[in-house]
Structure formats: structure tokens, C-alpha cells
Amino acid sequence: MAYNIRAIIFDMDGVLIDAKEWHYEALNKALALFGFTISRYDHLVTYDGLPTSRKLDMLSVERGLPRSLHKFINDMKQRYTMEYVYMRCKPKFIHQYALARLKADGYKLALASNSVRSSVDMMMEKADLHQYLDFELSNQDVKKAKPDPEIYKVAIKKLGLEPSECLICEDNQNGIKAAIASGAHLFKVGTVNDVTYQNLKRRIEEIEKGELI
Template sequence: MSTYSIKAVIFDMDGVLIDAKDWHYEALNKSLSIFGLEINRHDHLVTFDGLSTGQKLKMLSKTHVLPESLHPFINEMKQQYTMDLTYQLCKPVFHHQYALSKLKDSGYHLAVASNSIRNTVKVMMEKSNLMQYLDFYLSNQDVSKAKPHPEIYNSAINKLGLNPKECIIVEDNENGLKAAKASGAHVLKVDSVDDVVYESIMNFIKSVEEKND
């Protein structure tokens, strides 16, 4: 019989704490448009959602005439466009601040594990005023294999010094969910940033702990 109680909540960022999916989509397409390429909305949602820009470019090079030598330039342009949108649009959201502040006050460890690059995570967490509640954050630059590989979640759990069964991961997209489930932690799936509210997280924690009793 398991006796683990939940001690930490690890959040994905895009689509969970920050409504930035369209920002990444628009920024990458703006960069690709220089070379006459575009990812359509269906492919973005079904195939590319939750992957890093580097992973997306590698996939595009397999199916389009996109030389790999252009990847660094496109990636750099994409990150700049993402930052432009972030500074314009990223703002504090009350129900996220409330949820994280209440969880922190209740003694839970909090972390973010994102497939975005380190600077994007840092700026988005600062602009949304959520950084103050986090123990730490991890980006795709902190691991050798990005989601859907579980390395980033394994790293976060190890950094917390916890057993996977003492952690909840909040995720939204297929690639992130694969990574979260493979880590062995409990996974709370959300459909959008609007689902990330204190009551829902606490209800999930209680349901997990009741099953463990």
C-alpha cells in the first residue's frame, strides 16, 4: 500500500500558465515566411504543439526543402519575434497568481518545466508575476532531450529531491503529457490556461492522496 503524499506541483508553461501557444505559432510562421514556408493550424495542433523550435525545424527539414544550415537563423528570428509578443501581451493573471500563492503558502514546492528556451521561460514568468512562487524553473536548454522525452520532468523531480509519486505535473498537450506520464508522477491534464485554478489542483491532489490511503 502506497503512503506517498503530494509535496510538489510541477507546471508546464505554454498553454498551462501562459496563454502563449499562438505567440509561438505566429513567431515561427513569421520566421518561416521569409523562406516561403508555413505551418498550418491543423498541423500545429496535431503534430507540432509542445515541441521545441529546434524539434519543429528538424521535422520541417524532413518534409520540406529547408536546409539545416538555416535552422540557427530561423530559430534566432523566432525567439526575437516571441520576445516581441511576450513584452506586448504577457501580463499577470489573477487566478494563476492566486493558485500558486495558495499552494506555496500551503507548503507545496512549485516548479516550471518548459520546452521553451531559458530566456523565454524567465521573461514569461517575470512578466506574469509568477516567478516569486517558484522553487526553480527548467527549460529545454537544461536537458539533452526535450519533451516528449521525460528528461525534463525527471530532472525537476530529482532537483526537488522527491519520489515521482510525491509530485503532480500539470500539462496540456500530447507531447508534454507523454513526458509527464513517463516520469512516473501523477498527471493533471488541462485543456487551457483557464483550467489552472487552485480548487481544481487541490481536488486533484486530494483524489490522488485518497487513492494512496
């Protein structure tokens, strides 16, 4: 079966912004105030791609983190994240070029992130990608974060398209589960450097020819 791809929906962290390390460092810095930490292995295998609130819930269940500390830790994590974003987030030519070319080709472009709205706005501004996107969704725009597919279903509806007309770019297991469950096609990202115009067009051609669906 052949398909006609009309829109591309991007995850943010690990796809358009190389921010995984910033989130990891920021959360551990906040947790360390109370003697807690998440190992790099656990972060990559279990926590990657989940919103901070979900990570804190898991730490409370698994390791006894007092729930009364959640709001303070979350607030501090966001503050530390913003500091890292302000210092480290910069425009990346391959992404600016990719989105500009895709936009010129007539594709609709959107972003759907498990990050909070303030992080999304700051990162898109610092990366100079706002101008190419039709809209951006954060975890505050939905009730259920990834791996639930709600954010992608909302994005697809907002685009006015069918899932089969959309390609989702995701890098971690929670996001990939959400993308697949939405019914859209998937472009699996290894690193932010994989997100190039050539790679995206190649994936679109595979889908439209009925290959590797």
C-alpha cells in the first residue's frame, strides 16, 4: 500500500535539540538537594522521555522520595534546565536547513514534546526553529504524556490530517511507543544529527513507495 505524507511531527529532546544531558543533569542537581540521584543507566533505560512529574512519581514508589518534595524538586529542575538551555542551546544548521526545505516543499510541520511549555518555547527560540513550525505542543497541552499517544493524536487532529498522512520523528522508547500507537509512520532517530533533509526525504520516499512501513 502506498501513502501520501503531508506532515512531519517532531519530538524535541534528542530529535531537534540535543538536550537529554541537560535534563539529566538538571534533575539530578535538584534531587541531590535531598540526597537522591538517578544513575545514567537508569536514566537511559527507564526514565528517558518521561515528563519530570512521572519520574518523581516513580522515585516515590520505588525509592521512597517524599511526595511533599515533588513540587519543589520539579520547580528547581525547571530552573536548572532553563539555565542550561540559555547557556548551551544554539541554532543547528542541519535542522534549520531541513525544516526550511520541508516547509518549502509544502509539508506541514509540528512539534510534540513531553517537556513543559516554558522549555519548549525557550529551546525553539534559542534554536531558531519557531518560524518553520505550524504549532508546538507541550505536555501541558494534554492530559496523558508519552508513552500515551494522546499528544500525537492531538497534533494529527490539529493538522487536519489522517495518521497515515503523518510522519513522526522520535528517538526514545516512550516516544516511539506513542508514535506507533497514534497510527502514524515513524522515523526512528539515533542522534540529533540523523535529522537531516536528506534522511527525512528518504524515509518519506520509502513510505510512499510502500517500503519498510
